[in-house]
Amino acid sequence: MVDTTETGLPRAVAVAWGMQETPQRGPSRGLSHERIVAAAVRIADEEGLAAVTMQAVAKSLGFTTMSLYRYVSGKEEMLQLMGDAAARLSEKVTLDPDWRQALRQWAALIREAWRAHPWLREIPRGQVSVLMPNQMRLADLGLQALESLPLTRDDKIGVILVVSQHVASMTELELALAQEGQLTVTEEGAAMLKEVITEERYPHVAPLYQAGDYSPGSTASPPATDEPPVENVEAEYDLGLDLIIAGLESRAGGAAETATRH
Amino acid sequence: MVDTTETGLPRAVAVAWGMQETPQRGPSRGLSHERIVAAAVRIADEEGLAAVTMQAVAKSLGFTTMSLYRYVSGKEEMLQLMGDAAARLSEKVTLDPDWRQALRQWAALIREAWRAHPWLREIPRGQVSVLMPNQMRLADLGLQALESLPLTRDDKIGVILVVSQHVASMTELELALAQEGQLTVTEEGAAMLKEVITEERYPHVAPLYQAGDYSPGSTASPPATDEPPVENVEAEYDLGLDLIIAGLESRAGGAAETATRH
DNA sequence: ATACATAGAGTATGACATACACAGTGTAGT
DNA sequence: ACTACACTGTGTATGTCATACTCTATGTAT
Known part of the structure; x- marks a missing residue:
């Protein structure tokens, strides 16, 4: 449950759109949502989301921890604002008239954001995110990319969603692998693995390990996965998009063809 | 950096495969990896991953918090083991001979796991997960589903990966929406939103809100998204898979046709 | 002027993960 | 048998967090 304002809108949404009334009386404000969020983003970029503590953010701004709570109802709200801030897009983006190219461009944009702010994967997404200004801008651009396609509104939205999730997944994977560094398994360790990964239990996977090229490679969800060497995430990214x-x-x-011509 | 054993294998992997030597001397053990992980999974299923604290797990087993550390090197390892435990599959799964159907079946299996253990989305995935027994089983099954397709080994792995990530994303989304509950925005709130979501800045999204059916619906990644009413995640799941x-x-x-041809 | 809403500081609390040292336990080697 | 000691689970301690509450100073609306 997100905490909401009297309007029923989540607080984070109201804040992001600048819908929050600013007080008239009292001392002038030394802080602002923007500065707080910017500081938090900076820390996350440099030291990871784990380093984003209320104390760290406050300190980096030269204020007390508790001062942040004047502007932000809690850490969750701050995270949501960070999420939107990281999705900011340069105002002028021109999409290729061919929807295929446009979709690829759009995907690349999202990917860029993810790569610039790896910690995005750790912040909870939900209904709120859609209502945020920058996220909405991205969605809008995605719909634009698909404009020429003969799909229902709902299908377009679905495509946007599916594509963005695909990009998110692959970038997340890419980063996870990069962070962990390559595992270096001993001869002995590899041998032990070979022993348990039997042909009977793992008929399709076993050959990959028996072969000797046990690059423990990437991973997936709790679901399944594979073992391509790290750089291959690029290949998976393209594969999915293709x-x-x-x-x-x-x-x-045929309708799509029309859109492609000229 | 995962912490590893002398074999170079991550500790969690060694433990999951039962490669850990058990001590000979000393009092008999009252606990075990299995019991700990099972208890943790139970708590996560019932109260969410946030409720899985070392103290809670220990208490539910009638032991002290610190006793867990005898079996598990830290919370992270426990989480990795939980992740694999949640991916356990019933031994006998029969896949349809048609790869299309088989792929759908496989996707459904993964989806089932995610639905049964929503907290999976919160546990960090990485190289380690691929090396775990149950995850590997899932991967194996995925490859089996694609057996008849004329693709390279790497492409098959890629497909498995892409599909599993898609399922993961959609299930995660589904759960996120279900948890938050529907936002109920006031007349006033809706009006404020309409005011900021202008035709100029959001030419493609604005119409959706102006229409009046502002079901704030779902969301996506930091990337973009949409606004379909909650139940539509099902549609997106299908759309992506299709x-x-x-x-x-x-x-x-043509080769694929062959596999289909009844 | 003056009252009072507000800003930021200070202090306090309660979860947590985890380090460390100890007391009891059962087995290996005599 | 006996004994040493590897190992079990406990108790206690520490440091990091988010966040509640209280207080003093501040500036604006009256």
Whole structure:
């Protein structure tokens, strides 16, 4: 449960849109939402989200921990604001007229944001995020990319969602792998693994390990995954995008072709 | 950096495969990895991952907090073990001979796991997860589903990865929405929103809000998103899967047909 | 002027993860 | 048997967090 204002809107949303009335009386304010969020983002970029504590943020601004609570109802709200701040887009983005290219461009934009702010993966997403200004801008741009496609409104939204999640997943994976560094398994360790990864229990995976090139590689969800060497995330990123686009082409049929011409 | 054993294998991996030598001397053990992990999973299922504290787990087993550290090197390791435990699969799963169906079945299996253990989304994934027994089983099954497709080994792995991430994303989204509950925005709040979501800045999104059906609906990544009413996640799940499968069909060309041909 | 809403500081509290030292326990080696 | 000691689980302590509450100083509306 997000905490909300009297308007029913989540506080974070109201704040992000600047809908919060500013007090008339009292001492002048030394802080602001913007400065707090900016400081928090800076710390997250440099030292990871774990380093973003209320104390660290306050200290970096030269204020007391508790002073932040004048501007932000709690850490969660701050995180939500950070999430939106990280999704800021340069005002002028021109998308290719071909929807395929446009979709790729759009995906690349999102990817860029994720790469610049790896910690985004750790902040909880929810209904709130959609209502935030920058996130909404991204969604808007995504819809624009698909404009020429003969899909229902809902399908377009779905495509946007699916694509953005794909990009998010792959970037997250990429970063997770980069952070952990390559595991260096001993001869002995590898041997032990070979012993347990038997042909009977793992008929399709076992060959990969028996082969000897046990690059423990990447991973996935609790669901499954694989073992491609780290750099391959790029390949997976493209693969997914290619499949989705190919899928869209076949679904859109001839109509899509029209959009491509000229 | 995961902490590893002398074999170079992450401790969690060694533990999960039962590669850890058990002591010979000393009092008999009252606890075990399995019991600890099982207790932790139970708590997570019932009260969410946040409720999984070392103290809570220990208490639920009738032991002291610190006793857990005899079996588990730290909370992170425990979480990794929980992740694998939640990916356990019933031994006998039969996949449809048609790869399309098989892929759907496989996706459904993963989805089931996510739904049963929503907290999975919160546990960090990485190289380690791939090396865990149950996760590996899932990967194996995924490869089996794609067996008949004329793809390279790497592409198959990629597909598995992409699909599993898609399922993960959609299930995560579904759960996030369910947890937050529907936002109930006041007339006033809605009006304020309409005012800031202008046609100029949000040409494609604005109409959705102006229309009056401001179901704040779902969300996506820091990237973009949409506003379909909650139940629509199902639609997005299908959409993504359909697109990927259609993409695979067009990529695999005639060969895929063969596999389908009844 | 003056009252009072407000800003930021100070202090306090309660979760947590985890380090460390100890007391009891059962087995290996005699 | 006996004994040493590897190992078990406990108790206590520490440091990091988020956040509640209280107080003093501040500036604006009256």
